[in-house]
Amino acid sequence: MPGLTLAEIATLLNVPSPAEPTRPVTGVNTLADATPTDLSFLSSDKYVAEFESSRAAAVFVQKRVKLPPGHRKIVFLVDDADLAVAKVLEKFAPPIPRPPVGRHHTAIVAPGASIGEGSRIGGNVVIGDDTRIGRNCVFHAGVIIGSDVTIGDDCEFFPNVVVRERITIGSRVIIHAGAVLGTDGFGYRWDGKQHAKIPHIGTIVVEDDVEIGSCVCIDRAKFSATRVGRGSKIDNLVQVAHGVTIGRNVLLAAQVGIAGSTTIEDSVTLAGQVGVSGHITIGKGTIATAQTGIPNSVEAGSFISGYPAISNRDWLKSSAVFRKLPELRKAIADLEARLAELETRLK
């Protein structure tokens, strides 16, 4: 990895240069694991002990943290230690290995496909007919794109991504290895003898700046489109069913599942393994904690948990009582016995 001096770090963060300005650093690590060429970070009083024993070359310290008097570490006092870490990670990041500009000789590109300037088509990539790909896109090995697909500029698709036919993808979209866009929705009609397949003639629209994780499945709509709005980020192994509309800047953590025709409004965050029923609306800015099951529409700004989902505050309280249910049952039985005794005495 490329290295930086402590003085260069200071310049990057716009803070005063520390002692030992020429000291080189080449990475970031936790206080416990940092070596003498690593930077580290301290954003909570909880880790002050680890700060004192850390071997890190220097430490980003959140301003509100109380450092032990007389410590001898090199520190950068910053408003936001996480942001400081993100900034230096950008500098330390090794380049992602990419196929060269042009087409690998093993790529199978249909004659009617068009590929913009500066794009990189890796080994065994398959691109269908009438597909239009913008500039400076990167398709790693094994990517398969169907016919009549439109893709913007500066996209990066990692190995074995599959994008089926008639799909529209914006610019700066990242799709990670093994994701599949465009499978038929899971829709059948019982015709008296069998589950007859309902044709899914719709499409998918993925807007700009979306990132889609590995092995994510996004199904095409029955008609019209399944949509993922600008700037939304989807973690690995998420299911987005047919006809779902995802707004802007939504975060879907790993293994979330969203059933058909549901709307997830802007800036919603669903934590890992959350499940959302079909044909409902999750209001803007809602947060659902991990494993929440959401059967009904939810108002904007909700903070929910549980199955079926209720407010996080109520769920925490009820969950605390849940653990005491056997005691409660016993308390009720005791009350009944005592009350029955009183009633008998007073008969």
Added chain:
Amino acid sequence: MPGLTLAEIATLLNVPSPAEPTRPVTGVNTLADATPTDLSFLSSDKYVAEFESSRAAAVFVQKRVKLPPGHRKIVFLVDDADLAVAKVLEKFAPPIPRPPVGRHHTAIVAPGASIGEGSRIGGNVVIGDDTRIGRNCVFHAGVIIGSDVTIGDDCEFFPNVVVRERITIGSRVIIHAGAVLGTDGFGYRWDGKQHAKIPHIGTIVVEDDVEIGSCVCIDRAKFSATRVGRGSKIDNLVQVAHGVTIGRNVLLAAQVGIAGSTTIEDSVTLAGQVGVSGHITIGKGTIATAQTGIPNSVEAGSFISGYPAISNRDWLKSSAVFRKLPELRKAIADLEARLAELETRLK
């Protein structure tokens, strides 16, 4: 997309031809989103306001719905609006782009494999030795089939499907992109030092008319076979473990997980993210709502929810009380105080 006139739609649905019989339509959409060349549908009184303001060329209206008097829309009165939609979607469906009949020159087909007439083998497809493939099958790009696999007629496997060795698949089976059939079951034996791998020498049998979603994993049995019965449909990201038996016409929604050696009888429906323990039987026709966790066998015709699963009716009632648990605890404490006071007075 191919277009139809309203008169042609009437013929298709076997209903009287409406006003403007020559008016062309090219798609289907919701009442709110339909354009003047779209059909739409109204199957519930709930959407009558949207009906009045819709721009749709014509609307399929379920007979029991009360239309506003004096409306000026073109309507088709039908017994089942969903069925009417499905029928016209079939007509509007653009053809799925498929590789031509024969083998793409990049396909790697073992000399001992046999491929039936009319089958289409796409780019970079790999087919193992002694594998027998029926007529009119479609293998899209990147499909990998192991050795000694038997596949019937009219199957369609989408990109990057993997079918490992010694598996039997019926006719008219659809497998979506990225699904994997034939991984070893997750079976180990602690030998005192490590988890020793138990060989999985069994197979998988997939019967006719099965559809399998993207990134579905179906494991091979330890011995004998993992089975998926005729006409069953499996949504994306489902796990079917070693030795599971799935009956006929079963529906498994996305992210369902079924542990080893369990039997799912005919016509069971498991909604999204349901988990089923190993070595149990889910009786015929059972329905489990989303996220249900099923630890024990379930009688035929059950309708279940919750974790651990109980009857849906009981679960709904108990869940309603769950939200009130803090109030209940308070009520019990109040009762205790009041009763203690009475007891003191009467001592």
Added chain:
Amino acid sequence: MPGLTLAEIATLLNVPSPAEPTRPVTGVNTLADATPTDLSFLSSDKYVAEFESSRAAAVFVQKRVKLPPGHRKIVFLVDDADLAVAKVLEKFAPPIPRPPVGRHHTAIVAPGASIGEGSRIGGNVVIGDDTRIGRNCVFHAGVIIGSDVTIGDDCEFFPNVVVRERITIGSRVIIHAGAVLGTDGFGYRWDGKQHAKIPHIGTIVVEDDVEIGSCVCIDRAKFSATRVGRGSKIDNLVQVAHGVTIGRNVLLAAQVGIAGSTTIEDSVTLAGQVGVSGHITIGKGTIATAQTGIPNSVEAGSFISGYPAISNRDWLKSSAVFRKLPELRKAIADLEARLAELETRLK
């Protein structure tokens, strides 16, 4: 499948040769499904009726099981019927079809990659620059390995496995079809306008004897490494987020999800669909039953269930009361009425 005689089975298990020592067997099946050339097994009194009617050639019987007097089956009395089955499955296991030693002519191997003696590189495999692969590894068709990856000896990667750049994998590691190692962790920072991507410059270290299921996703760390310890086994469709540390001999069943920076200590077992929050520690030897949701760190040796996770014992008790909540609410209402009546009388 290769066959064995009953005498050979006896030798394998180190037990006395039974009647009909030359009788051939070719497989294993349950008592109900066994044919006259199958072995079967009986490890519980529960299945004695099936034992009596089984057509199996011979049956492994756990010593503590009480056989019906006068039965006429050929039996092998063994200490552990499951172990006996595992031993004979090893003998019956047909060889896994593998590409020949060397490189398939369609493989794309970067000039700077090195591949050890005896390794087998299948069709359409892609191997990046500076990648070092040990001896006797098997890469099935469609495997894609990035640049600067280190892989030990005797590994087997099934079709379409993706291993991204700068990852270290030990020896005897098995990775099943469609698994993806090395995707960026799901990490963003809200910069006031959008979710800005945090670079993930870390790596993944997979130690010896690990087995990873199909469509498993293991993300690379933000810095340092995501780790999977020696002898751990991961089932299909599991999510292991950035910076997770998994100890030795851990078992993760299908669809488990582990959020970022969490530590799973040695010998933990997480059953299917368990979810674990980020930045916590699951103590050594902990067992979590299916669908458990774990929000906080857990002490070594815990046995937990529920959401949020509590001790399995408490969860079972509370779950039993949960079903009775409507009755409990009614009991409290009745108590209140009776108490109010007493209070009125005594006023």
